[in-house]
Amino acid sequence: YNFVAILEADGQKLQEAKFIRKGIIYGLLLNHFYDTINKNKEALALGAKILSLKENRLLYEIKVLDIAPPLLRCKLCGFASYEREDIISHIKQVHLQKFVEPLTLEELREYDSNLPVKIYKCSYCGLYVRGDDPSNPTTLICSHIEEYCPKADRSKGLAKIMFRVITDTDEIRKNVIPDLPRFRKCKLCRKHFKNPNEEEHLKHMLEVHEEEFYLYE
Ligand SMILES: [Zn+2]
Ligand SMILES: [Zn+2]
Numbered sequence: 001y002n003f004v005a006i007l008e009a010d011g012q013k014l015q016e017a018k019f020i021r022k023g024i025i026y027g028l029l030l031n032h033f034y035d036t037i038n039k040n041k042e043a044l045a046l047g048a049k050i051l052s053l054k055e056n057r058l059l060y061e062i063k064v065l066d067i068a069p070p071l072l073r074c075k076l077c078g079f080a081s082y083e084r085e086d087i088i089s090h091i092k093q094v095h096l097q098k099f100v101e102p103l104t105l106e107e108l109r110e111y112d113s114n115l116p117v118k119i120y121k122c123s124y125c126g127l128y129v130r131g132d133d134p135s136n137p138t139t140l141i142c143s144h145i146e147e148y149c150p151k152a153d154r155s156k157g158l159a160k161i162m163f164r165v166i167t168d169t170d171e172i173r174k175n176v177i178p179d180l181p182r183f184r185k186c187k188l189c190r191k192h193f194k195n196p197n198e199e200e201h202l203k204h205m206l207e208v209h210e211e212e213f214y215l216y217e
């Protein structure tokens with residue numbers, strides 16, 4: 001007989017090795033397959049075949065061993081891969097942005113105390129008004145509505161004070177403070193990122209919150 005061991009991935013033969021006969025015992029060192037197993041990150045199957053010596057006809061076939069490397073699974077959507085690189089780039093492309101958000105105006109004031117405490121928008125005319133005075137930030141927006149707003153109705157004495165507090169930093173940047181810093185923070189631990197670089201955000205997530213993103217199966 002011919003006795004061969006065959007290593008397969010997904011039904012495709014990767015490597016074959018012959019069993020060596022010593023007396024009545026056929027033996028094979030699995031070391032033959034070491035490099036191939038190491039190189040392949042997918043699930044492998046090791047099988048053995050007995051073939052007739054003359055015609056090389058298949059007489060018997062048996063599966064010997066399943067070799068499964070740990071599968072990495074995204075905890076957020078179920079995406080899975082045997083390659084850590086795949087799962088990392090998946091996290092970066094699909095999920096990273098949901099874990100990072102802009103700093104609020106209040107948080108940005110830690111870096112620049114000249115920034116206003118609040119930004120208000122007049123509900124009558126849409127004017128944006130800075131609230132610079134920490135102890136009384138609404139003074140300016142109130143006086144705008146009471147005295148200057150072209151749309152507020154002051155015919156029956158004082159106009160009703162109506163304004164919105166603007167918290168969207170993009171809106172503030174567009175309409176009031178063009179050079180408002182684009183600092184962001186980690187939603188999980190509140191760490192601030194002054195650098196807008198996504199790679200830095202990813203690095204932080206993997207160093208500090210890796211277990212939030214994927215697991216080994
Ligand atoms: Zn995912
Ligand atoms: Zn107004």
Ligand SMILES: [Zn+2]
Pocket residue numbers: 186187188189190191204208209
């Ligand atoms: Zn964090």
